[in-house]
Amino acid sequence: MSATYDVVLYGATGFTGKLVAQYLATHPQQPKIAFAGRSTSKVQTVIESLTDVSAERVKSIGVLEASANNYSSLQRLAASARVIINTVGPYAHLGGYDVIRAAIEAGIGYVDLTGETGFYGRVAQELHEQAQATKAVIVPSSGFDSLPFDLTTYLAAQEIRNAYPDATVSQAICAYKMKGGISGGTIASAVSMRTDPDQMLVVKPYWFSPVTGSAPNQNSIIKMPQVGKYGISSPFTPHNTRIVYRTWGLLESGDPKRAYGPSFVYNEGLITRSAVGARIMAFIFALVNWLIINVALFGQFLKSATPQGTGPSVEKQINGSVYLRTLAESRNSNVRAIAEFKAKGDPGYLNTSRLIAETALAIAFDKERLSSLAQAGGVLTPSALGGEIVASRLGTYAGITIKSAIVPNNVDLTTPL
Structure with a gap:
């Protein structure tokens, strides 16, 4: 039965869900959508609040009733869709696992924006x-956690x-x-992970x-020659690192033409102004992490x-930006x-709504052009899904600038592409 x-x-009624709803409703491809x-x-109130539609x-726009407490409602939801976007978090506590199970039973696509390791x-x-x-295509962590990091790598x-x-790729920074x-x-979501502290630490x-x-x-502090500055591990680093290594592992085991190589190492750093600033910021992040893990009242x-x-006001979201x-x-x-990777707008909200929507639309509209891993189905990453297709969609529809190129050895690494 067709979807x-x-x-x-x-x-759709959550903070990020409303942003995704607006993006989908105004998308140039006019996908058939339901909230x-x-x-x-x-849900109807969200639809009535859409602008420029x-x-x-x-x-x-369809309206569907579904709840994680009612698995049959999730099955009905999955039966009606080619792809589900799930913005209901924390996912571990609000039924995310069952939403994915319903998507798998129906053999459809699924994306979310979880950062919960x-x-x-x-x-x-x-x-x-x-x-x-x-042959269900399941792509968690398709928002700012952790698509830009995975995709640029x-x-x-x-x-x-x-x-x-x-050639084999030995490292990425x-x-x-x-x-x-x-x-x-x-x-x-961050506080929910305190019961298993390894989720928030740069381990495993x-x-x-x-x-x-x-x-x-x-x-915790690394030198980054491509920007000529020092960088530090941030709260994003543990999850990002694991996503990048899942891409690496999926390609190593299932797609040798795109595999990086067996000795690949990944590092990342939030850019700081100086080595001293890096140490100060690293201490602050470590302290906040420790407080979340060890002090329930915090x-x-x-x-x-x-x-x-x-969440942040509309003005703050518009004035935000991200650069990788x-x-x-x-x-x-x-x-x-x-x-x-360059984008205007708040990375975790305006840009996340674009990232997760375009990943979903890649599954819905570009399935035949996606990777061999996507054709086989499974729990994938945005890059393992078909990084070139996702990048192209983000440039065409989401206004995100993505460039990549070989840098000759006689060219300074800080030179803009």
């Missing part, structure tokens, strides 16, 4: 083979592989800076990977200060490549 909708957005939630009246388009790890370990059995590595097919706010949902880099390498855990304070359903510059090198640094 009624290209994309069903589950969680779903526990309360159809609240014609009356005909508004009328075409324990949740992702469980899904990858328990549901990958089930998804392959039905992939694109830089592919520049090397395409130019020199016999992602340097990034960002300007944005934080929502109650993000804080709730291969947690998600189907194969294990020999990369050391990342240093987490409760953070959640009460920014409740779920709230990822360097990949072959063994002995004989070949170097850089990938850049």
Whole structure:
């Protein structure tokens, strides 16, 4: 039975869900969409609040009732869709696993924006083979956690592989800076991980990977030659690192033409102004992490200060930005490549809504052009899904500038692409 909708957005009434709803409703490809939630009246209110949308388009948007507490409602949701976007977090506590199970049973696509390592790890370990059995394409962490980091690493590595097919990529370093706010949902997800502190620490880099390498855990402060500055591990680093290594592992075990190489190592750093500034910021991040893990009242304070359903103002979101510059090198640094990612708007909200929507639409509209891994189904990453297709969509529809190129050895690494 063919699906009624290209994309069903589950969680349309939440802070990020509303942004995704607006993006999908105004998308130039005019996908057939439906919004779903526990309360159809609240979902209808979201539809009525859409801006720059014609009356005909508004009328075409479906309204579905679905709840993680009612598995049959999730099955009905999955039966109506080619792809589900799930923005209901924290995923480990609000039924994310069951939404994925319903998508797998229906053999459809699924994307979310989780940064919860324990949740992702469980899904990858328990549901990958089930998804392959039905050819369901499951792509968690398709928002700012962790698409830009994974994608720029992939694109830089592919520049090397395409130019020199016999070369292997020995390392990638992602340097990034960002300007944005934080929502109650993000804080709730972070606090929810305190019961398993390893989720928030730069340990277990291969947690998600189907194969294990020999990369050391990342240093908290690293030198980043592509920007000529120092960078530090941030709260994003543990999850990003595991996503990048899942891409590496999936390619190593299932797509040798795109594989980076068996000795690949990934590092990333939030750009700081100086070595001294790096040490200060590293200490602050470590302290906040320690407080969340060890002081329950601190987490409760953070959640009460920014409740779920709230987030940065529209003005702050518009004034936000994100920039990544990822360097990949072959063994002995004989070949170097850089990938850049630039976007206006808050990275965690405005840009996340674009990232997750375009990943979903890649599954809905470009399925035949996606990777061999995507054709086989499974729990994938945005890059393993088909990094070139995702990057192209982001440039065409989301206004995100993505470039990658080989950098000759006689050219300074800080030179813009």
